[in-house]
Amino acid sequence: METIWQGIFNGLVMGWIYVLVALGLTIVFSIMGIVQFAHGEIYMLGAYCTYWIAVVLGLNVFIALLLSALIMGFVGIILERLLFRRFRGQIEGSIIVAIGLILLLQTIAAIGFGTQDKWIPTTIAGALNIWNIKIPWERALSVITGIILVLALFLFIRKTKMGQAMVATSQDIEAATLQGIDVNRVSRVSMAIGCALAAIAGSLMGAVFGVQPVMGSYAMEKGIAVIILGGLGSIWGAVIGGLLLGLIDGLVPLGANTTVASIIGFSLIVLILIVKPQGFLGHE
Amino acid sequence: MKLSKHWGYLFLFFLVFVIPVFIKSEYYLHILILSVINIILTSSVRAIAVTGQVSMGHAGFKCIGAYTSAIIAMKLGLSPYLSIFVGGLAALLVAGIIAYPITRVKTVYFSMLTMFFGIVVTLVTSEWRSLTGGTTGIINIPSFGTIKVFGMVIDFNSKLPNLYFALILMVIVLFFLYGLDRSYIGMTLKSISQDDSLAASIGINVARYKAIIFCIGCFIAGLAGSFYAHYWGILNPDSFSLFHSIYLLIYMIVGGTDRFVGAVIGAFILTLLPEVSRVFQEYQPLVFVAVLYLVVFLLPRGMVELPHQMKPLIRMFYQGRAEPHAGN
Amino acid sequence: MLETKKLTKNFKGVQAVSDLDLNVRAGEIVGIIGPNGAGKTTVFNLITGYLQPTKGEVIFNGKDITGQKPHIIAQYGVVRTFQLDRIFHNFSVIHNVVTASHLYARIGLWEAAFDTSGYRKKNRNTGEYAGNILKLIRLDDKKDEIARNLSHGHQKLLGIAIALAANPKVLLLDEPLGGMNPAEVDRTLEIIGEIRKQGTTILLVEHNMQAVMKICDRIVVLNFGIEISRGLPEEVQRDKEVIQAYLGTKKDYT
Numbered sequence: 025m026e027t028i029w030q031g032i033f034n035g036l037v038m039g040w041i042y043v044l045v046a047l048g049l050t051i052v053f054s055i056m057g058i059v060q061f062a063h064g065e066i067y068m069l070g071a072y073c074t075y076w077i078a079v080v081l082g083l084n085v086f087i088a089l090l091l092s093a094l095i096m097g098f099v100g101i102i103l104e105r106l107l108f109r110r111f112r113g114q115i116e117g118s119i120i121v122a123i124g125l126i127l128l129l130q131t132i133a134a135i136g137f138g139t140q141d142k143w144i145p146t147t148i149a150g151a152l153n154i155w156n157i158k159i160p161w162e163r164a165l166s167v168i169t170g171i172i173l174v175l176a177l178f179l180f181i182r183k184t185k186m187g188q189a190m191v192a193t194s195q196d197i198e199a200a201t202l203q204g205i206d207v208n209r210v211s212r213v214s215m216a217i218g219c220a221l222a223a224i225a226g227s228l229m230g231a232v233f234g235v236q237p238v239m240g241s242y243a244m245e246k247g248i249a250v251i252i253l254g255g256l257g258s259i260w261g262a263v264i265g266g267l268l269l270g271l272i273d274g275l276v277p278l279g280a281n282t283t284v285a286s287i288i289g290f291s292l293i294v295l296i297l298i299v300k301p302q303g304f305l306g307h308e
Numbered sequence: 309m310k311l312s313k314h315w316g317y318l319f320l321f322f323l324v325f326v327i328p329v330f331i332k333s334e335y336y337l338h339i340l341i342l343s344v345i346n347i348i349l350t351s352s353v354r355a356i357a358v359t360g361q362v363s364m365g366h367a368g369f370k371c372i373g374a375y376t377s378a379i380i381a382m383k384l385g386l387s388p389y390l391s392i393f394v395g396g397l398a399a400l401l402v403a404g405i406i407a408y409p410i411t412r413v414k415t416v417y418f419s420m421l422t423m424f425f426g427i428v429v430t431l432v433t434s435e436w437r438s439l440t441g442g443t444t445g446i447i448n449i450p451s452f453g454t455i456k457v458f459g460m461v462i463d464f465n466s467k468l469p470n471l472y473f474a475l476i477l478m479v480i481v482l483f484f485l486y487g488l489d490r491s492y493i494g495m496t497l498k499s500i501s502q503d504d505s506l507a508a509s510i511g512i513n514v515a516r517y518k519a520i521i522f523c524i525g526c527f528i529a530g531l532a533g534s535f536y537a538h539y540w541g542i543l544n545p546d547s548f549s550l551f552h553s554i555y556l557l558i559y560m561i562v563g564g565t566d567r568f569v570g571a572v573i574g575a576f577i578l579t580l581l582p583e584v585s586r587v588f589q590e591y592q593p594l595v596f597v598a599v600l601y602l603v604v605f606l607l608p609r610g611m612v613e614l615p616h617q618m619k620p621l622i623r624m625f626y627q628g629r630a631e632p633h634a635g636n
Numbered sequence: 637m638l639e640t641k642k643l644t645k646n647f648k649g650v651q652a653v654s655d656l657d658l659n660v661r662a663g664e665i666v667g668i669i670g671p672n673g674a675g676k677t678t679v680f681n682l683i684t685g686y687l688q689p690t691k692g693e694v695i696f697n698g699k700d701i702t703g704q705k706p707h708i709i710a711q712y713g714v715v716r717t718f719q720l721d722r723i724f725h726n727f728s729v730i731h732n733v734v735t736a737s738h739l740y741a742r743i744g745l746w747e748a749a750f751d752t753s754g755y756r757k758k759n760r761n762t763g764e765y766a767g768n769i770l771k772l773i774r775l776d777d778k779k780d781e782i783a784r785n786l787s788h789g790h791q792k793l794l795g796i797a798i799a800l801a802a803n804p805k806v807l808l809l810d811e812p813l814g815g816m817n818p819a820e821v822d823r824t825l826e827i828i829g830e831i832r833k834q835g836t837t838i839l840l841v842e843h844n845m846q847a848v849m850k851i852c853d854r855i856v857v858l859n860f861g862i863e864i865s866r867g868l869p870e871e872v873q874r875d876k877e878v879i880q881a882y883l884g885t886k887k888d889y890t
Contacts, residue, residue, distance in 0.1 A: 116561045117604050123558055124600040131593040241550070245427060252420060287431045290424045297421040298409045492738075492755070499724050499735050506722040509684065510736040510802040511710035 030158075031275045037163045037232065039270020040170025041225050045243050046250035046262040047177060048221035054194040054257040055214040058108045059115065061122035063222055063247065064240030065129035070096045070223025071230035071239065072133055075142050085145060089227050093220040100219030101212050126240070133237040141234035144227060166228040173221065178259055190214055194257050249293045328471050337467040341539060343579035344474040345532050348481050350559040350575035352528035355485050357557075357565065358501050359518050361411065362419045364553050365426025366529050369399040371433060371548035373530025374537040375440055378449045381538070388452050392534035399530020400523055407519040426553050433545040445544025449537050470539045477535060481528055482572070488524075489568055497521055562603050564610020573611050637662045637837055638683070638714065638806050643692035645675075645682055645861075652678045653861040656692070658839075660806065665828070665838045667848045670858035676841040677719055678861070680810050684716045685709045696806070713805035717795045719814060719841075723783045724798075730779040732794055733766040736801035766801060772834075773797040773827055789820040793827070800831065807831065809840040813847055825851050849873065 045067060052060045070092050077088035107125070111117035181187035192200040193210045201207050222243075229239065250269055254261025269289050276285035331337055353366045377395030380386050386394065410421050434443045452464035452473065462469045488494050496517055500507045504514045537543055555578075563574020578596075585595040607613045643656040653675045660666045668676050681687040683694050685706040694702045701709055724732045770776040773793050778786065783794060792812060799807055812828070813821050825847055832838055842848045848855060849869040857865040857878050865875040872878055 111604075114608075116565065117608065120558060120561055120600055120604040123554060124597045124604070127593045127600075128597045131590070131597075135590055245550075248420065249424070281435075283431050283435050287428055287435065290428050290431070293424050294421055294428065297413065297417050297424070492759075495731075495735060496738070499727070502724045502726055503722055505686070505706075506718070506724065506798070508706040509710055509716055509718070509722075510798060511707050511715075511738070513705075513707045 027278055028275070031278045032271065033159060033274070034163075035271035035274020036267065037166050037270070038273050039267040040167050041229050041232075041266075042246045042250050042270050043170055043263050043266030044173060044221050044225035044228070045247040046254070046266050047174070047259065048218040048225065049244075049247045050251050050256055050258070050262055051190070051214050051221075052218040053251070055190055056104065056108070056211050057197070058104070058112060059118040059122055060108065060218075061119070061244065062103075062125035062129065062240075063218070064242075064244035065126050065133075066096055066100060066219045066240075067222040067226035067229075067243045068133060068235070068237065068240035069099070069129060069226075070219075071144065071226035071235040072137055072142070073223065074227035075137075075144050075230060075235050078144060079142075088144075089224060092227055093223045096223035097216035097220040100215040104211060104215045130237050130240070137235075137237070139237060141236055142230070143234050144230040162231045166232065169224065169228060173224065174259070174263055177217075177221075181259070186210070186213055245290075249289060252293050252296060324475060325472075328468060328475075331468075334467055337471055339580060339583045341467065341471050341474050343576050344471070344478050345536055346556070346559060346575040346579045347572050348474075348478050348532045349529055350556050350563070350571040351482060351485055351568075352525040352532075353556050354560045354565060354568075354571040355488070355528075356522050356525035357560065358489075359497050359521055360415045360501050360504070361518060361522060362415065362557065363422040363522075363525070364419050364550070364557065365422035365424070365429070366525075366556050367548040367550070367552035368422075368426035368429035369403060369526040369529035370533035370536070370552075371429050371545070372402055373399040373533035374543055374548070375433060375446070375533075376530070377534030378446050378537040378543055379439065381450050382446070382448075388450055388538040392531060392538065395534030395537070396527045396531035399533070400527040403523045403526035404519075407522050408515070411515050411518040411522060423550065423553070426548075427550055430545045430548055430550070433548070440545075441543075443545060445542065446537075447542050449541045449543065451538055451541060474535065474539070477531070481531075485528075486568055493517075493520075558600070562600060562610055564612035566609060567612045570610050570612040577611065637697060638839065639693075639695040640679075640683065641693045641695065643679070643682055643694065644690050645678055645687060646690045651861050653682065653689075653858075656858075656861075656863055658856065660837060660839050662837050663832065663835065664853045665832055665840070665851055667852035667855045668839070668841045668858060669843070669845065669848055669855060670864075672843075675858055675861035677810055679858070680716055680808050680841060683709075684714060684808065710802055710804075713803070714808065715799045715802045715804035715806070716808035717799045717810050717812065719810040721788070721791045721795060723791055723794050725784040726782065728780050728782055729775055729786070729794060729797075730763075730766055730770065732783055733769055733797050733801045734762055736798040737762045737766050737769075737803075769797050769801050772830060773800070774823065789816050789824075792816065793824065796824075796827070796831075800836075804836060806837045806839060809838060809842075811841055811843060813842055813844045821847055 045063075048067075049060075049063050052058065052063060073092035073095055074085070074088045077083050077091055078085045081088075083091075103125070107121050108118065111121055181191060189200065189205045189210050190213070192203065192205060193207055193214075197207060200210070226235075226239070226243070229243070233239075246269060250262055250265040252265075253268060254263070254265030272289045272292075273282065273285045276282075276288060328337070328340065331340070349366065349370060353363055356363050356366075373392075373395035375395075376398035377388070377391040380394050381388050381391040406425065410418060413421065433440050436442070440446065452470070454461060454463045454465075456462075464470055464473070496507070496512060500512065500514050500517055508514050533548075536547075556575075559574035559578050560571050561574070562578060563572065564570030578599075581599060582592055582596055585592050588595055603611060607617060638658070638660040640656055640658040643653055643658070644651070645653040656679060658666075658679075668679060670676055678687065682689045685701075685704050685708070688703045692702070693700060696709075696712055696714055699712070701712060701714070724735060727735065767776065767779070770779055773796060775790060775793055775797060778790065783791065786794060792814065796807075796809065796812060799809075809828070813824055816824065821844065828838060828840075828851060840848075840852070852869060854867065855865075855869055855872045856863055857872055857875070864877045865872050867875075
């Protein structure tokens with residue numbers, strides 16, 4: 025009996041990380057309209073950044089996390105300006121740019137940090153004990169962080185002017201411009217938020233499963249899957265989709281293994297794409 | 309003009325089929341074989357892409373073909389010359405099963421669908437240990453053996469005959485695809501690619517044509533995969549990952565999607581590039597990226613554009629040279 | 637020949653078309669007019685299978701074609717043009733028409749694949765057939781030009797040529813005069829008249845009132861998806877409700 029709860033909990037841990045990745049991705053995709061396939065690499069670099077600041081520089085891990093989010097947000101803005109803006113609307117060009125970026129960033133990470141796993145330490149050792157399940161604090165952290173960030177994002181979108189502007193831009197850029205929204209500024213903020221979320225997600229994953237140069241591709245697969253499940257542009261869709269996928273990945277390995285979990289998860293995605301491509305909650 | 313065009317093709321033909329004899333390095337023969345396989349794969353993915361269906365799972369069909377051919381040859385003792393067609397047919401079958409539902413979706417969803425399909429194929433291959441050997445894969449796949457042709461003994465355990473076989477396969481596939489491209493069917497496909505609503509309004513069954521070209525493209529991928537299995541002798545799921553599918557698309561785009569020959573050029577150059585730049589060791593991917601970015605920024609229509617873009621430069625060069633002599 | 641019965645389309649609470657009963661007799665030219673947003677193009681989309689009706693039926697020559705796929709409806713002989721220029725941009729003019737001629741030529745997939753002698757004969761006939769259509773549409777002097785280089789007016793004509801090449805029994809023209817200057821309008825009206833003389837029934841949607849009055853045998857007026865008047869052009873012109881509907885949008889009163 026315990027193992028099922030363990031499985032559920034592990035599923036939630038991974039699920040919230042997926043949610044964060046998917047949120048960042050959906051913001052970048054739907055608001056900026058760019059095919060940012062290299063989003064996973066931002067996630068990966070965010071993890072390395074936190075690692076570097078926390079381990080090499082020796083700062084407190086939470087500060088490292090924050091700094092990493094800020095830095096990657098900034099990096100995102102630069103990338104958007106230099107590369108993606110130029111190929112906006114050109115599918116073929118954007119794909120090449122994104123793939124090139126993936127290779128570039130992965131190579132830089134591999135050269136800079138080597139291919140061996142790195143670990144992000146969490147200063148909170150020990151574990152919780154709820155109903156006989158051991159919950160290591162570092163894992164509980166992702167759940168807590170995930171919930172906080174989603175709520176924060178939700179409030180931001182609902183209550184602030186910028187948030188509303190983001191929604192408007194994601195639905196119709198021209199209409200948004202006509203309403204007087206500075207689309208470029210919205211793009212910059214969105215990119216920054218998206219990349220910051222990716223950096224945090226990557227760092228959380230790095231604490232639990234380690235940091236490798238290739239972790240980005242794995243995150244992207246899951247991220248896109250979540251967006252398809254939940255629908256592009258929907259926050260709650262990302263939450264539901266991410267948790268669902270996470271639960272599958274947490275529970276199935278109990279009976280089979282992680283590969284089978286992925287097979288089930290992705291086959292589900294294929295079916296959804298055939299039957300209802302907009303996902304459960306998506307518009308468009 | 310026409311005559312020189314024909315001589316040009318003849319010369320190219322000669323180059324392609326005679327030069328390999330002079331290549332002694334096993335390593336370079338191997339790279340060439342891989343690039344020929346990639347040419348076949350990229351051309352087939354382009355054929356599908358013409359109708360607006362950008363398949364991000366093409367390597368999955370290569371995988372299906374490869375494993376099917378290897379397993380049939382090993383478990384049933386079928387000759388590789390036949391099992392490669394079985395491999396192709398297996399890919400065709402799978403493509404046929406999923407074709408109808410997936411050709412009806414919008415282009416973006418098609419890409420995502422094929423991407424996840426390709427991933428699932430790879431995952432299933434690594435999971436189904438009893439059939440496919442899982443992540444360790446299959447080894448000792450029978451090669452094309454030794455045959456006697458016109459009194460000569462051809463031993464496929466060495467690389468050169470495999471290269472020729474690959475080249476012959478490539479020529480056949482390219483001929484077929486090119487013929488298709490220029491035929492009535494190709495024209496219908498091109499009309500679908502330009503405006504599928506318009507095509508439907510004049511009675512063209514868009515979904516059916518999309519499905520047909522999808523199946524053809526996947527059959528070719530299966531065939532190429534099967535050849536690869538018997539050439540290389542070893543298979544494991546890593547050779548058919550998502551990255552391989554994406555690389556095919558990169559070859560296609562960088563070469564130039566507009567022209568048929570773009571896929572050939574892109575596949576050839578970009579397969580060779582990483583090997584040629586191996587000297588840079590861990591920095592090698594950066595060279596690749598540099599080339600990608602050079603093309604995407606300077607040659608938006610792909611490498612096929614290069615001669616076209618070079619013309620004004622060449623003209624300027626020659627004019628500069630000729631100036632002092634120009635009498636006027 | 638072409639009927640709709642209580643044709644209705646709802647979009648998330650907005651009734652785009654309500655209970656439309658149309659009846660187009662063979663050899664007629666019927667026009668659908670109405671202010672912007674009256675649902676005219678939606679009607680076309682419903683008839684030709686680009687949209688599924690919420691309620692109602694579409695009947696062609698006694699056969700129920702409601703909600704079938706666009707290419708099947710085209711194969712029955714109901715062919716439409718599009719309001720926004722839809723042509724095959726990268727093909728030459730003649731090639732556009734030849735591509736569309738395959739319905740007339742009934743070239744099957746396998747024939748084309750194997751390049752049979754039957755296929756080649758059909759190809760030759762198609763070329764002639766396409767040429768004749770271009771002559772009718774008065775585009776034959778431009779037949780080798782690439783479609784995207786044509787002027788807007790010529791592109792619209794090409795759109796009609798494409799639809800015509802598909803051998804329709806009923807031709808649905810969606811705003812064929814859109815964006816044309818008076819000379820082009822007159823020429824297009826002549827061409828439409830000649831198409832009718834050849835025996836094709838025509839249903840058209842248009843904004844240009846004068847033109848519609850000139851060429852149509854009968855007119856149906858829509859406003860907010862509901863039919864508010866029908867009949868001969870003179871009758872409709874005098875109908876009070878029609879005048880009221882249009883008073884809001886003066887520019888349609890050309």
